[in-house]
Amino acid sequence: MVAICLQAYTGLESFNHGVPVMQKLKTTIVEPASRIEKGIVVGWAVLVFVVIMVAAGLARFIVADISAQEPDNAVIARTQPSPDVAAGTIAVSDLWIRATPPGARTAAAYLYIRNSGDNDRLLAVRSERARSVEIHTTQEQSGMMRMSRLDSLAVPANSDLQLGPGGYHLMLVEISESFDPGDSVLMTLMFEKAGAMDVNFAVRDAR
Amino acid sequence: MSSLSRMLMITAFAAVAGIGAVTARQLLMVNSPVAPEINGFVLQQPRLLPAFELLNGQAETFTGADFAGAWSFLYFGFTYCPDICPTAMVEMAKLKTLLSASHPDLLAEFYLVSVDPERDTPQRVQEYVTYFDDNFKGLTGDLEDISNLAQTASVIHVIEPSADGVSYEVGHSSTITLLDPQGSIRAIFREPLRAATLADDVSQVLSYAELMKE
Numbered sequence: 001m002v003a004i005c006l007q008a009y010t011g012l013e014s015f016n017h018g019v020p021v022m023q024k025l026k027t028t029i030v031e032p033a034s035r036i037e038k039g040i041v042v043g044w045a046v047l048v049f050v051v052i053m054v055a056a057g058l059a060r061f062i063v064a065d066i067s068a069q070e071p072d073n074a075v076i077a078r079t080q081p082s083p084d085v086a087a088g089t090i091a092v093s094d095l096w097i098r099a100t101p102p103g104a105r106t107a108a109a110y111l112y113i114r115n116s117g118d119n120d121r122l123l124a125v126r127s128e129r130a131r132s133v134e135i136h137t138t139q140e141q142s143g144m145m146r147m148s149r150l151d152s153l154a155v156p157a158n159s160d161l162q163l164g165p166g167g168y169h170l171m172l173v174e175i176s177e178s179f180d181p182g183d184s185v186l187m188t189l190m191f192e193k194a195g196a197m198d199v200n201f202a203v204r205d206a207r
Numbered sequence: 208m209s210s211l212s213r214m215l216m217i218t219a220f221a222a223v224a225g226i227g228a229v230t231a232r233q234l235l236m237v238n239s240p241v242a243p244e245i246n247g248f249v250l251q252q253p254r255l256l257p258a259f260e261l262l263n264g265q266a267e268t269f270t271g272a273d274f275a276g277a278w279s280f281l282y283f284g285f286t287y288c289p290d291i292c293p294t295a296m297v298e299m300a301k302l303k304t305l306l307s308a309s310h311p312d313l314l315a316e317f318y319l320v321s322v323d324p325e326r327d328t329p330q331r332v333q334e335y336v337t338y339f340d341d342n343f344k345g346l347t348g349d350l351e352d353i354s355n356l357a358q359t360a361s362v363i364h365v366i367e368p369s370a371d372g373v374s375y376e377v378g379h380s381s382t383i384t385l386l387d388p389q390g391s392i393r394a395i396f397r398e399p400l401r402a403a404t405l406a407d408d409v410s411q412v413l414s415y416a417e418l419m420k421e
Binding site: 207 | 212216222223226227228286288290291293294297300331334338339363364365367376378379380381398399
């Protein structure tokens with residue numbers, strides 16, 4: 001391999017500089033005419049070399065580009081439960097509260113709202129088991145998951161609204177005691193048009 | 208043209224092409240093996256953690272050296288969080304179960320790093336994490352150390368102002384950071400954090416890390 005490389009080096013020298021330094025060694029075996037021909041062939045070899053290098057560089061770039069691509073966020077499929085509590089045109093179902101870890105001071109409640117009438121709004125929620133109940137949304141914002149408190153939650157005419165983990169939820173602030181699986185928690189939902197609804201939320205161990 | 212000079216030319220050609228091929232292969236080898244595609248980011252160069260000093264669930268000092276020896280999964284969150292953090296902790300617990308089945312020999316530790324140290328005492332963090340899994344670990348401490356660690360893990364967090372100063376919210380990146388047994392970041396998994404996807408992705412990152420050793 002070393003010998004072959006040396007010969008290649010000799011060839012390159014004669015091609016690049018015209019005045020070969022190491023050529024002296026070979027004057028007895030290489031004729032002047034074939035020396036030009038040799039230069040052309042070596043030139044081709046150099047071209048092939050350059051092409052391979054460029055291709056490798058490009059391949060590397062493409063590979064890096066592909067690995068940098070990010071897959072799209074998967075869409076979380078949600079089942080649509082059937083309504084079981086209704087007040088006028090508003091029906092709510094699948095009401096549940098996430099069982100709380102020991103020492104928790106907050107809890108989250110979820111439900112499914114179906115509005116078969118005109119535009120309505122959820123204005124407020126109350127429960128005896130929390131100092132306050134806030135209407136929240138969790139949104140990805142500036143690379144962070146942030147909960148924001150909403151003054152009210154619009155429930156447009158003839159539409160369904162899912163409150164669920166990682167999205168809209170009711171946040172129970174400063175809960176008086178832990179929520180254990182099997183508990184039933186009474187809460188009052190205040191709608192702008194449908195009025196007040198007393199509903200029971202089931203505490204569920206979501207682990 | 209003499210056969211000798213022809214032979215010389217062919218040899219020269221072969222040599223140059225050969226060198227080209229070897230160099231090209233080496234160029235490609237730099238990025239080979241190719242980082243797997245996951246729901247998140249695989250770091251091609253392990254990222255070292257900064258120096259930090261936190262407290263574990265027993266209120267003992269915890270430093271970067273304590274991550275050594277096992278693969279560590281870090282979730283930055285807070286215990287006051289009712290929705291996104293418990294959801295993530297549940298998925299992380301499921302991930303632990305999946306990994307213990309698929310990689311029984313893998314040493315893995317799971318941590319919640321509090322980004323709300325004012326409310327999250329070591330004891331509070333400990334009782335919170337062990338609700339999700341007996342072996343989960345909680346870390347808390349000075350906000351400055353937490354922020355240094357979070358920043359290296361590409362996690363941003365902010366304490367939102369509140370009227371009463373007690374029921375404030377904390378915004379934070381919802382990701383899981385994977386550290387190798389040397390305590391360097393190898394991958395960051397992002398939302399949606401789902402145990403099944405995470406288990407597949409972790410598996411790919413582990414294989415990739417194994418190939419990178421060679």
